[in-house]
Amino acid sequence: MTAATNSIAIRADSIRARLGNAEILHDISLSLPKGRWTSIVGPNGAGKSTLLKVLANLLPHTGTVDLLGRPLQQMPGRDRARQLAWLGQNESAGDDLMVQDVVMLGRLPHQPWLAPPSEADHAAVARALQATQAWEWRGRALGQLSGGERQRVLLARALAVEADVLLMDEPLANLDPPHQADWLALVQALVAEGKTVVSVLHEISMALHADEMVIMRQGRVMHQGACDAVTTHRALEVVFDKRIAIHGLGDQWVALPKANPH
Amino acid sequence: MNLRRTSFLVGAMLLAGLALTVLGVCVGSTGFENLVGPLLNPQQDPAQFAMARQIVWEIRLPRTLGAWAAGALLGLAGAVAQGLFRNPLADPYLLGSASGAALGVALALAAMGGGAGMLGDNMMNGGEAVNLFSGSILVRLGLTGGAFVGAVLAVLLTLILSRGVQQTLRLLLAGVVVGVVLGAMTEIVLLLSRDTLQAMRAFVLGSTTFVDWTACLLMAGVWMVCVVVAWLLGRVLDGLSLGDATARSLGLPLGPMRSALVAVLALATGTAVAHTGLIAFVGLAAPHLVRSVIKTTHGRLMLLSSLVGGVLLMVADTLARWLIAPQELPVGVLTAVLGGGYLLLLMNRNTRSARGARL
Numbered sequence: 351m352t353a354a355t356n357s358i359a360i361r362a363d364s365i366r367a368r369l370g371n372a373e374i375l376h377d378i379s380l381s382l383p384k385g386r387w388t389s390i391v392g393p394n395g396a397g398k399s400t401l402l403k404v405l406a407n408l409l410p411h412t413g414t415v416d417l418l419g420r421p422l423q424q425m426p427g428r429d430r431a432r433q434l435a436w437l438g439q440n441e442s443a444g445d446d447l448m449v450q451d452v453v454m455l456g457r458l459p460h461q462p463w464l465a466p467p468s469e470a471d472h473a474a475v476a477r478a479l480q481a482t483q484a485w486e487w488r489g490r491a492l493g494q495l496s497g498g499e500r501q502r503v504l505l506a507r508a509l510a511v512e513a514d515v516l517l518m519d520e521p522l523a524n525l526d527p528p529h530q531a532d533w534l535a536l537v538q539a540l541v542a543e544g545k546t547v548v549s550v551l552h553e554i555s556m557a558l559h560a561d562e563m564v565i566m567r568q569g570r571v572m573h574q575g576a577c578d579a580v581t582t583h584r585a586l587e588v589v590f591d592k593r594i595a596i597h598g599l600g601d602q603w604v605a606l607p608k609a610n611p612h
Numbered sequence: 613m614n615l616r617r618t619s620f621l622v623g624a625m626l627l628a629g630l631a632l633t634v635l636g637v638c639v640g641s642t643g644f645e646n647l648v649g650p651l652l653n654p655q656q657d658p659a660q661f662a663m664a665r666q667i668v669w670e671i672r673l674p675r676t677l678g679a680w681a682a683g684a685l686l687g688l689a690g691a692v693a694q695g696l697f698r699n700p701l702a703d704p705y706l707l708g709s710a711s712g713a714a715l716g717v718a719l720a721l722a723a724m725g726g727g728a729g730m731l732g733d734n735m736m737n738g739g740e741a742v743n744l745f746s747g748s749i750l751v752r753l754g755l756t757g758g759a760f761v762g763a764v765l766a767v768l769l770t771l772i773l774s775r776g777v778q779q780t781l782r783l784l785l786a787g788v789v790v791g792v793v794l795g796a797m798t799e800i801v802l803l804l805s806r807d808t809l810q811a812m813r814a815f816v817l818g819s820t821t822f823v824d825w826t827a828c829l830l831m832a833g834v835w836m837v838c839v840v841v842a843w844l845l846g847r848v849l850d851g852l853s854l855g856d857a858t859a860r861s862l863g864l865p866l867g868p869m870r871s872a873l874v875a876v877l878a879l880a881t882g883t884a885v886a887h888t889g890l891i892a893f894v895g896l897a898a899p900h901l902v903r904s905v906i907k908t909t910h911g912r913l914m915l916l917s918s919l920v921g922g923v924l925l926m927v928a929d930t931l932a933r934w935l936i937a938p939q940e941l942p943v944g945v946l947t948a949v950l951g952g953g954y955l956l957l958l959m960n961r962n963t964r965s966a967r968g969a970r971l
Contacts, residue, residue: 403857406857406861408857408860408861426863427860427863427864427865428863429863430863431861431862431863432863434861435861436857436858436861438854438855438857438858438861444850444853444854446853446903446907446908446913447850447853447907447909448614448907448908448909451850451908451909452854455847455850455851455854455862456862458847458851458862458863458864459862459863464844491907493907504854507854511862
């Protein structure tokens with residue numbers, strides 16, 4: 351194995367995916383670096399969530415996806431689940447489950463069939479709940495929590511898998527600004543540990559905090575590059591029809607909507 | 613804390629079941645006072661003793677325990693259906709099993725002609741006309757078999773129409789279509805064979821009158837198998853409650869596990885319906901009663917719903933025999949009235965909390 355493949359967490363080749371009769375992803379090929387945070391952005395309907403599902407092998411598709419050098423489609427489900435955690439958009443229901451039971455579901459790939467949770471499982475659940483500041487709700491039902499609180503529990507569920515690769519679809523939904531900042535710190539800590547994070551975000555300013563950015567439009571990847579690169583900023587402005595402008599603010603980048611595109 | 617509460621509930625339900633068994637043996641067209649004497653002094657009047665023994669051992673005990681088993685099967689099936697369809701208003705009959713069983717019974721009744729009319733007569737006599745009871749074994753076998761085969765075939769038809777178990781909404785719609793079509797076919801059979809109407813009504817209303825020891829043991833056996841399988845698959849339902857994609861991302865093989873759950877649903881419902889007819893609302897209400905007391909995982913929810921379902925049907929059965937004794941109400945009427953009232957309450961509460969959430 352070459353050094354180049356060693357540094358790739360997910361490699362997708364010639365991906366096509368359909369929803370019903372419509373082709374949503376048209377021949378997408380990309381490589382996502384290991385140990386980095388990549389954010390996927392694009393206008394509504396660009397196919398971001400569909401791409402994320404394909405990368406997690408949750409949608410039928412053609413083409414190949416390799417996870418940490420192994421073909422994803424040939425991996426047994428539990429193997430894949432231990433290495434790749436997925437947090438969906440608007441995960442609904444589950445209202446009658448207790449918070450700690452929800453988070454414990456993240457340990458399913460690690461538990462032998464029928465075995466009760468081990469000490470390690472309980473410890474992982476506790477770590478995940480503490481990381482998202484949801485520990486104090488562990489004895490409450492998911493249905494009793496607010497939208498933002500619920501999102502933090504679901505994030506804890508994904509963290510509890512303790513996978514090397516974490517895919518998140520709109521993880522900031524319902525989070526207030528302080529908790530968005532906490533989420534940023536959490537992702538940066540995960541990346542510092544060597545984990546790979548891939549997130550779909552509609553808030554461009556948040557997405558610009560990532561290391562890498564994949565910019566999509568109409569089912570195609572238009573650009574991939576570092577978040578602080580000027581070429582990435584120009585590509586963003588083009589994809590959003592010059593309706594946004596990227597500005598530097600202190601040590602970060604922000605995207606502001608433009609009232610007049612010209 | 614949750615474990616302690618679950619254990620407490622399990623204990624309470626088992627105790628209630630035991631108490632209701634004793635009560636169920638006492639209640640009926642022949643009062644308890646007329647049974648105790650002969651049973652305690654067999655030498656005094658051997659004929660009286662034989663009759664009392666027959667009433668208690670061959671009629672009341674099996675039907676009381678049978679009511680528990682049928683209720684337990686329906687409670688379990690209800691919890692499985694609500695978890696599988698992720699819908700708190702799902703009930704065990706959703707996959708067409710009820711209409712399939714009804715059609716099976718209608719066909720069996722039509723094939724047997726007027727002989728099966730006994731079912732209806734016996735119902736109204738309080739279920740203790742011993743000669744009629746034992747004289748209709750063949751009829752009962754035909755009806756039970758017809759109901760079971762009908763229920764299982766209807767579920768299979770639903771599965772074929774929905775092209776498997778992968779898409780829950782498709783499964784649900786196919787179940788509705790099968791229900792409507794088989795319901796219409798049942799009506800045609802009844803129109804062509806008018807003698808069967810009375811017996812058919814008894815089946816549709818549900819009754820524990822014909823549960824003997826064989827039926828009781830069969831239901832208990834099926835219940836044990838279904839409870840074990842459901843318990844093993846509880847985590848799948850927990851995972852599914854967060855959505856299909858999340859469940860699959862956790863490495864759960866959804867296809868085979870869904871099939872196993874549908875099999876549990878069909879087997880439990882088919883067995884209960886075959887022996888006790890279409891008893892309404894037990895399957896719907898039992899999981900809700902459990903949820904109103906404890907929030908827990910699906911494994912425990914299914915077990916508790918099953919125990920609550922058993923107790924619910926025992927209560928309804930005892931009331932059905934006692935309210936207008938020596939006559940007897942069809943137990944399905946009681947569960948429908950009690951369950952319907954409960955459903956109304958539930959809807960009211962849901963509407964109110966939804967309104968509260970919007971404000």
